[in-house]
Amino acid sequence: MKQTKIPAVTINRLSFYARYLFLLNLKDVNVVSSTQLARACGVNSAQIRKDLAYFGQFGVRGIGYYVKDLLAELQRILGLNKKWRLGLVGVGNLGAALLRHTHIHHPGYTFVNAFDHDPKRIGVQVGNLIVDPVDEMEETVKTAGIQIGVIATRNKMAQQSVDRFIKGGVRGILSFATVQLQIPPDVHIEHVDFILKLDALCYRLTAN
Amino acid sequence: MKQTKIPAVTINRLSFYARYLFLLNLKDVNVVSSTQLARACGVNSAQIRKDLAYFGQFGVRGIGYYVKDLLAELQRILGLNKKWRLGLVGVGNLGAALLRHTHIHHPGYTFVNAFDHDPKRIGVQVGNLIVDPVDEMEETVKTAGIQIGVIATRNKMAQQSVDRFIKGGVRGILSFATVQLQIPPDVHIEHVDFILKLDALCYRLTAN
DNA sequence: TGCTGTGAATAGTTTCACAGCA
DNA sequence: TGCTGTGAAACTATTCACAGCA
Numbered sequence A, B: 001m002k003q004t005k006i007p008a009v010t011i012n013r014l015s016f017y018a019r020y021l022f023l024l025n026l027k028d029v030n031v032v033s034s035t036q037l038a039r040a041c042g043v044n045s046a047q048i049r050k051d052l053a054y055f056g057q058f059g060v061r062g063i064g065y066y067v068k069d070l071l072a073e074l075q076r077i078l079g080l081n082k083k084w085r086l087g088l089v090g091v092g093n094l095g096a097a098l099l100r101h102t103h104i105h106h107p108g109y110t111f112v113n114a115f116d117h118d119p120k121r122i123g124v125q126v127g128n129l130i131v132d133p134v135d136e137m138e139e140t141v142k143t144a145g146i147q148i149g150v151i152a153t154r155n156k157m158a159q160q161s162v163d164r165f166i167k168g169g170v171r172g173i174l175s176f177a178t179v180q181l182q183i184p185p186d187v188h189i190e191h192v193d194f195i196l197k198l199d200a201l202c203y204r205l206t207a208n
Numbered sequence C: 001t002g003c004t005g006t007g008a009a010t011a012g013t014t015t016c017a018c019a020g021c022a
Numbered sequence D: 001t002g003c004t005g006t007g008a009a010a011c012t013a014t015t016c017a018c019a020g021c022a
Helices: A008-026 A034-041 A045-053 A067-078 A093-100 A134-144 A155-167 A194-206 B008-026 B034-041 B045-053 B067-078 B093-100 B134-144 B155-167 B194-206
Strands: A084-089 A109-116 A129-133 A148-151 A172-175 A188-191 B084-089 B109-116 B129-133 B148-151 B172-175 B188-191
Touching: A008 A034, A008 A045, A008 A067, A008 B194, A034 A045, A067 B194, A084 A093, A084 A134, A084 A155, A093 A109, A093 B093, A109 A134, A129 A134, A134 A155, A148 A155, A148 B194, A155 A172, A172 B194, A188 B194, A194 B008, A194 B067, A194 B148, A194 B172, A194 B188, B008 B034, B008 B045, B008 B067, B034 B045, B084 B093, B084 B134, B084 B155, B093 B109, B109 B134, B129 B134, B134 B155, B148 B155, B155 B172
Parallel strands: A084 A109, A084 A148, A109 A129, A148 A172, A172 A188, B084 B109, B084 B148, B109 B129, B148 B172, B172 B188
Antiparallel strands: none
16 A cells, blocks of 8 residues: 655645545535645645645546545545544543543544553543553453553653553554653654643744 | 744754753763764754754764753753743643643743633632633733633634634644634744544554 | 646755864 | 764755646
8 A cells, every 4th residue: 555655744634634624525515626625724735736646646637626535535545434442541630631532523533441550540430431550451452452552641651651552462652741752663653742832832932 | 043944843853852951960961962862862963963053053072062051052042941921721621631730841831821711610720720711811811921822622712712812912822723723924823633643643553 | 727646846854974173 | 082063965845837637
C-alpha cells in the first residue's frame, strides 16, 4: 500500500480534510473542488491535490470530488473505518477527562480499560470504566485486545507504562507526558504537549 | 530582535532544549555539548547549533555550553522568564483538568480566571478559581490583564469565545477545539488536537 | 469551460563538513 | 584537542503552471 514514505504533515492534513468532508456530507453537499476544500482548511489547493496523489486519483476533471466517495477513501486510507480499542494509564485530572470525553465525530475510538498505580483510585468508576491496577496491564492489554495505549501519568511513570503496553502487544502510543520515551522501532508514538504550544505563544507574544 | 522569520519547529525545539537544560541544572551539571544535548533530545547536533544561531552565539569552542547560561538565554528568548496570565473558557472535563493541572516545571503560567456559558457551572469552585459567566469575559479579561486565552469549550462555542478574548485584548490563543477559528493577523493561535494524533497513529498502524 | 493530476520551479529545512578558536 | 559556528550540499515540502480530460 505505502509506495513511498508519506510525510506526517500530509497525514495530518488528510485527517483534517476528512473532518471537513464529514461536515459537508452532513449538510448533503455532493461535490467539492480542491479550491473550496483548500479555502476551508486554510491550505493551497495544489497541496490538497498533491496530498491525495500519494494514494491515487479520486477526483473528476472539470467537476471536483464527490464528497461521500472522497470521505470514504480518506477514512479507508487513514484506517478510520475500523474500530480502535484504547487503553489509558493514569486516571488523574487529565486521564479522567479523556475517559469522559465524548468522541462525537469519531465513533471509532473506544477506551476499553483504564489503569492507575495509585491504590486509592483502583476499583473506582470513571466514565464507563472501573480503574484497574497497573500490574495487571500486560495481561489485560492482551486479553482485551488493546491496540493503542494512552499515557496520562506523571512523567516519572510514563516510561514504565509504555513498557507495559508494549509487552501487552500495543504498537501505537499516544503520550501526554513531557519526557522522551524509549520505544522499539516497530512501535509508533505521538506526543500531545500543550506546554510546548504555550511556550510557542509566549515566544510569539514576546518577539512581536 | 527577530532578524528573520524563525520557523515554528525551531521554537518548539528550543523549548525542548530548555526543558532538558532545566533538568541538567537540577542535577548540577555545568557544561553540555551540542552532541550530548542532541542525543538527549533525539535530534542532530548541527540542528541544535543552527537553531541557536538564529539568536546569537552562546557556546564556547572546545568546551560546549554552560548549562545555567544557555538555559537563561533560552528562557529569555522564549519569554519564559516572565509571568503569564491565562484565562480559560469552558470548564468541562478537559477545562477542569487544565485548571487543576500542576505546572511544576513551568511556574510562569497561571490561570487567573475561568469562564463558562452554562449557568449550572457559574459560581462553582474548580481548582483555585470560581467560574465566571462568559458575558463578563471581555470586561474581566481587560481588568485581570489576561494575556493568553485557552479555549476548552465545545466546537460550537469556540469562535465566540475567541472573539470575546480578543475584544478583551488577548493576543495569544491556545485552542483545544477541533474547528478552524477566525482571528485577526496580529493574534497568534496554537491548536492542541489529540484526535489528529490518534488518526496519525491509526494510519501508521494500518499502513504497516 | 473548469476542474484534476502532475512535472517543474521554488522555498524551506536539515545535515554535512570543516574553518576557527579556547 | 575538541568543541562551536556556519557556508555549502542535500533533502524535503510547497506552490506554480499547464496539459489533459469530463
